[in-house]
Amino acid sequence: MEPDELFARVAEYLPPDKVALIREAYAFAEEAHRGQMRLSGEPYIQHPLHAAYTVANLQLDASSVAAALLHDVLEDCGITPQQLSTKFGPEIARLVEGTTKLAKMHWRPAEGRDASQAENLRKMFLAMAEDVRVVIIKLADRLHNMRTLDAQPPEKRVRIAAETMEIYAPLANRLGIWQLKWELEDLSFRYLNPEKYHEIASLVASKRASREKYIGQVEAILSEELRKHGLNAEVKGRAKHIYSIYQKIRKYEAQGKSFNEIYDLLALRVIVDTVADCYNALGIVHGLWRPIPGQFDDYIANPKDSMYQSLHTTVMCLGARPLEVQIRTHEMHEIAEYGVAAHWRYKEGTKRDRVFEERLAWLRRLLEWQRDLASADDFVDSVKTDIFADQVFVYTPRGDIKDLPAGSTPLDFAYRIHTELGHNCVGAKVNGRLVPLNHQLQNGDIVEILTSKNSRGPSRDWLNPELNYLKTTHAREKVRAWFKKRERAENIERGRELLEKELRRLGLSLNEKLPDILKLQHLDSADDLYAKIGVGDLSPHQVTQRLAQALEAQHEPILPVPVTRPQRAVAASIHVNGQSDMLTSIARCCTPVPGDPIVGYVTRSRGVTIHRADCLNILNGEKERLVPVEWGSAEQLYPVALRIVAVDRVGLLRDITTLISDEKVNVSGVRTQERGDRETCVYLTVETTGIAQLTRLLHKIEGVRGVLSVTRSRDSLRAEV
Secondary structure, X not given: OOHHHHHHHHHOOOOHHHHHHHHHHHHHHHHHOOOOEOOOOOEOOHHHHHHHHHHHHOOOOHHHHHHHHHOOHHHHHOOOHHHHHHHHOHXXXXXXXXXXXXXXXOOOOHHHOOHHHHHHHHHHHHHHHHOHHHHHHHHHHHHHHHHOHHHOOHHHHHHHHHHHHHHHHHHHHHOOOHHHHHHHHHHHHHXXXXXXXXXXXXXXXXXXXXXXXXXXXXXXXXXXXHHHOXXXXXXXXXXXXXXXXXXXXXXXXXXXXXXXXXOOOEEEEEEEOOHHHHHHHHHHHHHHOEEEXXXXXXXXXXXXXXXXXXXXXXXXXXXXXXXXXXEEEHHHHHHHHHHHHHHHHOXXXXXXXXXXXXXXXXXXXXHHHHOOOOOHHHHHHHHHHHHOOOEEEEEOOOOOEEEEEOOOXXXXXXXXXXXXXXXXXXXXXXXXXXXXXXXXXXXXXEEEEEEOOOOOOOOHHHHOOOOOOOOOHHHHHHXXXXXXXXXXXXXXXXXXXXXXXXXHHOOOOHHHHHHHHHHHOOOOOHHHHHHHHHHOOOOHXXXXXXXXXXXXXXXXXXXXXXEEEEOOOOHHHEEEOOEOOOOEEEOOOOOOOOOOOEEEEEOOOOOEEEEEOOOHHHHOOOHHHEEOEEEOOEEEEEEEEEEEEEEOXXXXXXXXXXXXXXXXOEEEEEEEEEEEOOEEEEEEEEEEOOHXXXXXXXXXXXXXXXXXXXXXXXXXXXXXX
């Protein structure tokens, strides 16, 4: 692309002084990127130039176009924000800096996501709330990267395409920028499912001539009919895009239909002057062709959250083919194509400022909710279910419209209205009829929430995903918060008991170690610590693990000084040709022990047999079957004395020692002591590899039938046994 193409485009809607600013930004970016090349082999300046052209096509302001040209100079060229601010002013510098921060965020699909990925999405929405132009520039940047994705390695193509399909295309859709949304979807689909992409592209191309001929006939008929009724209307066909066709094919396949039966691959769009003309045009369309029941949506009376407005209807057209018709005004069409970007054409306090604020109401709502969410992953779930999911529009009994994710229930509706309404909900009516609280709401439903002063509050069943009471993350988080607050006293008591029990097992005092634990967990009060443990946000095991590491660093170990000894002669402790995972066994003829020189003999059915190097059987055997082997490394074992109180029974000691053996723990000492009343004490000295293994062992011993308690003992059995 030549820079003159960009300058000509912005000159169509910006005054000369603003075009001059964009020329200056281009010259600065070209000099900064001089000598840099992209993986595709083209000069790097082509990337910001294409991104800026996309921003200009959305007719954003001059600052946005300039920032798009400059969006990579901070990261790639060593330019500082101060230099940009001095040269182009603080507004452009802030936009560039915000886009640079977003550029460092890389999203991974759920199966490969960690907490930092979730936090990145949260930061993106916060950046968007501060200035939505930052995210529009980022979308333009992503679009050009997707157009040139062939230059990337195959695995990176798939990762970037998945990221685009899961986050950026839905984001463009939510901002109402249709031009970016459909192309991001098609480009992502091309790399995520190339076989299906090319198959659909070929099918669409093969039928293009017949479809265009058909739509031409329909356009002419409808245009003439609208003209007869005195309506000034623009009628034109709108081709569906490959990814939307793919979604439609999947829907039709579920109904047992083939691609050849999908006739609504083209839709008619009718653009008129006024809202009244929209409804008049709808009547004319329905007078010409029979409407298909259940295929009408009035997005003029019920705009989408992105402020999208149109009438949608599907009619049985010529040749008994279904045809979708969209009817809207010129103003609605502009909003549908440009989304929030249309706001910058109507600055300085005009009526469009109100529209713009309404358009971003969902974003403000999301940012209010995110303060209540416990983690960034919860925020991601909220975005995907509460924001990116398909919407249903329902009414309050007073006639107010509320939008909810598809699949929402009366409980979701109640929590959307007010938190206390949700907490006190005991029933619901939909369209005047009582329904279960997990009833799925549909477009146009009138929802009435029934409450009671004697309500006991939310039920734990509401949080069970199998029962489908709550769809939205927002509502689920409100219910969780209710239980946390209501049960705090119980959680504190339960948490204290659990922690005290865990520390007592390890021979530690809660009162002595509490200050250290609070410091390690960055908590100010013991109640906060106990509450986190009681509710399950923190486990006693995590507390003791962290405490053990801290005390070890301070030379106050929980475990005694370890003993170092060679690993026992088992398969995993012998390396064959440097490998430790091969099947081995100790030869009975010479029974080598750790420290002896050894050699391996490859058998036909028992893996590798380990012999002493001077074994006569080896010296007289087949030399070609010998392999080099060596003993494994030494291990550190910590001797720990345990005291087990249990109900005396036959087989008790056997069950305990068998469990310990199954955990690969050695018992170096054991004795028992009768306590009367059929109770007995078992004293053991075990050799563990560390606090993690010891904690797991204590939990498992406690599960043995008849065991009442298991704790560390102050006394060692080494001298007694």
